[in-house]
Amino acid sequence: MEDLTYTSESQRQYDYMAQMKQWVSKQSEKMGRPLTCHITTFGCQMNAKDSEKLLGILQQMGYVETEEETADFVLFNTCTVRENANLKVYGHLGHLKKIKQKNPHMLIGLCGCMMQEDLVVQKIKESYKFVDIIFGTHNIFKLAELMKNRVDSNGMIVDIWKDTDQIVEDLPSERKFSFKCGVNIMYGCNNFCSYCIVPYVRGRERSRNPEDIINEIKALVADGVVEVMLLGQNVNSYGKTLEEPITFAQLLQRIEKIEGLERIRFMTPHPKDLSDELIDVLAASQKICNHVHLPVQSGSTEILKKMNRRYTKEQYLDLVERIRAKVPEVSFTTDIIVGFPGETEEDFLETMDVVKKVNYDSCYTFIYSKRTGTPAAVMPDEVPEEVIKDRFNRLLQVVGEASKKNVDRYVGRTMNVLVEMVNDHDENLVTGRLTNNVLVHFPGCREMIGKIVPVVLKEAKGFYYLGELAE
Ligand code: 5AD
Ligand code: SF4
Secondary structure, three states, X not given: OHHHHHHHHHHHHHHHHHHHHHHHHHHHHHHXXXXXXXXXXXXXXXXXXXXXXXXXXXHHOOOEEOOOOOOOEEEEEEOOOOHHHHHHHHHHHHXXXXXXXXXXXXXXXXXXXXXXXXXXHHHHHHHOOOOOEEEOOOOHHHHHHHHHHHHHOOOOEEEOOOOOOOOOOOOOOOOOOOOEEEEEOEEOOOOOOOOOOHHHHOOOOEEOOHHHHHHHHHHHHHOOOOEEEEEOOOHHHOOOOOOOOOOHHHHHHHHHOOOOOOEEXXXXXXXXXXXXXXXXXXXXXXXXXXXXXXXXXXXOHHHHHHOOOOOOHHHHHHHHHHHHHHOOOOEEEEEEEEOOOOOOHHHHHHHHHHHHHHOOOXXXXXXXXXXXXXXXXXXXXXXXXXXXXXXXXXHHHHHHHHHHHHHHOOOOOEEEEEEEEEOOOOOOEEEEEOOOOOEEEEEOOHHHOOOEEEEEEEEEOOOEEEEEEOO
């Protein structure tokens, strides 16, 4: 039954795409040139993946992608995980207003996490009336339908869903890279870490069927993809809500068997649910990359409790040890929040201690940002800004030293690199990644893009290596 509903919804959307295609073609005849589109993506990999789907739909309608934010259709895929992300969107909108005044035919769309917040949508309706369509995280598959509604009417089209249990398969998607691709394995989050707005804007956890995931990856591999990044807010709880439950580790084992697929990455695992079964699968795998992004958020058990992370400092460190014992060459990266309400100097020193003990390859460090509606937003003892800044700088120092030491450790070795692009600064060099996600630059040519080649790592430069193709 379920499959039928999926098919009919995607069919409905293909019909809207066809109708919009006629509209786009008429418009471009009038203008004497193709209609262009541009998507600006804020935030995480999940949003990047959504943007690939949105671009796929736009291309199906006949739009041609452009780098310019002056396109005929401009879409902002927004993020709201920290206040800064929101401010950036308003900045861009201010700029777009002037462009639209000169080009009144232009269409502007807003979607993504920020649009799931009532106050944001209210503000846009009042102060940014030139916006044409607004939708959220649960209904991106409706882009063509919403655009059709917009061109058939005159007002702003707003369609935000509070939550959904629907997963619409089989829609177009346009990959940014020919050789690697993100693959959603689940949507939403049920963890409710006390600082985090994600569970409110991305809804409840729901997993895709393993068959749909495997078929998507097989099709990607047939189309030249060698590396997939499995995406979910908490991949360790993959499969729990399926009619026939399976674990994330079992899913990985099935994906491993796909012929032609060379590398498997995943993000993000929550430390509280990382199972021994998964560690064994990581250890036995030939394809899963030697990299675990394991967000710690804080090293203080007291703060972790207030964050509702559901592990202690000791449990986290023990987990790292257990992974290292079975996967000795593994690289760890992490996310850390500085200045959570009530964080004392002692709490902060616990975080510094974890950073020193784990020896991360790199850390994504964030200053705590209050998100209205989350439990942490009303917690007492906010940390003063100067104290946060001082802690943040001290943390960066320690993180930088640890990364440098870690990245140095492979100098002289020959390792496989997946070549991603011609180097931004020097066209005689190409840039690729080791299995542990560290970048390598070495002399090469465009034809190498998408290939995995052995490279001698000659020199470590802090966050990357300079190398040479092995003989
Ligand atoms: N303030 C600061 N950082 C946050 N993150 C999530 N919510 C907040 C917030 N309110 C960080 C966490 C998470 C990463 C994606 O963003 O570290 O792992
Ligand atoms: Fe946010 Fe925690 Fe869910 Fe990650 S696991 S998205 S930090 S609530």
